[in-house]
Amino acid sequence: MTILEKDLKILWGRAAGRCSYCNEDLTRTFEQGSITLGEMAHVIARSQNGPRGSAEFLAENERDKYENLILLCPTHHRLIDKAPRNFAVEDILEWKRRHEEKVNFSLSNIEVQTFYELCERVAIILLENSQIHKQYGPESLVANSNPFSDVSDIWSLKKLTKIIPNNRKIINIIEKNIGLLKYTQKKTFYLFKEHAEAFELNTQSRLDREAVPRFPIEFKNMIEECMDE
Ligand SMILES: [Zn+2]
Ligand SMILES: [Zn+2]
Structure with missing residues (x-):
């Protein structure tokens, strides 16, 4: 058994590419081409004799699935595997749950006073996304100058761990402050x-590409025009 791409994408995406314990950004090592599968730690080891391997019954073909994996930096992966008795299955799953919740609800508690302030917040996130798109996207210099580079892999990782969580931040902060928006x-x-x-x-390959409506440029314009006023 190996970890399927589907599970890998969900894991990296929901954790925003960060260690579920200390929040370290793990996408940097990927850029240097040295991603290790070890960063995707098993909660219950793949084998009965491994860390927490006999903690409870889990069929072998379930052990490589998203539900039994947690994204950790090398330090924290080592920590839970070296002293497995100190880290119960429930504790590790709780780290994962809390970390994913933090990613998912990021900025959802931020109340701002004015539409301008809201635009300021959103503009910074949009800017980060557009820079990532420019640097790694399908039309980027890297992608075009070297058709054999693994930029497409880096791009899909960036989409999962940066662009999607950023989009969620934008949605969260705007929905929290939706009263500041006029009807249009x-x-x-x-x-x-x-x-x-x-x-x-x-991005999680659950939908046809054709079904994705294009990024609405009028949204970007709305945010930028507000900042110009
Ligand atoms: Zn860590
Ligand atoms: Zn391990």
Whole structure:
């Protein structure tokens, strides 16, 4: 058994590419071409004799699935495997749950006072996304100058661990402050939300590419125009 791409994508995406214990960004090592499968730690070891391997019954073909994996930096992976008795299955799953919740609800508690302030927050996140797209996206210099580079893998990792969590931040902070938007602004925001949700499903290969509505440029314009006023 090996870890399937589907499980790998869900794991890296939901953890935003960070250690579920200390939040260290694990995508950097990937860029240097040295990603190790070890960073995807088994909660219950693949074999009966491994760490927590006999903790409870889990069929062998279930052990490589997302549900039994946790993304950890090498330090924390070593920690839970060296002293397995100190780290119960429930404790490790609790780290994972809390970490994913943090990623998922990031910025969802931020209340701002004005639409301008909201735009400022969103603009920074949009800028980060567009820089990542420029640097690693399908039309990037790297992608074009070297057709054999693994930029497409880096791009799909960036989508999963940076762009999608960033989109979620945008949705969270706007929904928390939705009262600051006028009717037409809300409509524009919902176009973005529709795009972001389809993009996420598509990246996790659960949807046809054609089904993803394009990034609504009017959303970016709305945010930038507000900042110019
Ligand atoms: Zn760590
Ligand atoms: Zn391990």
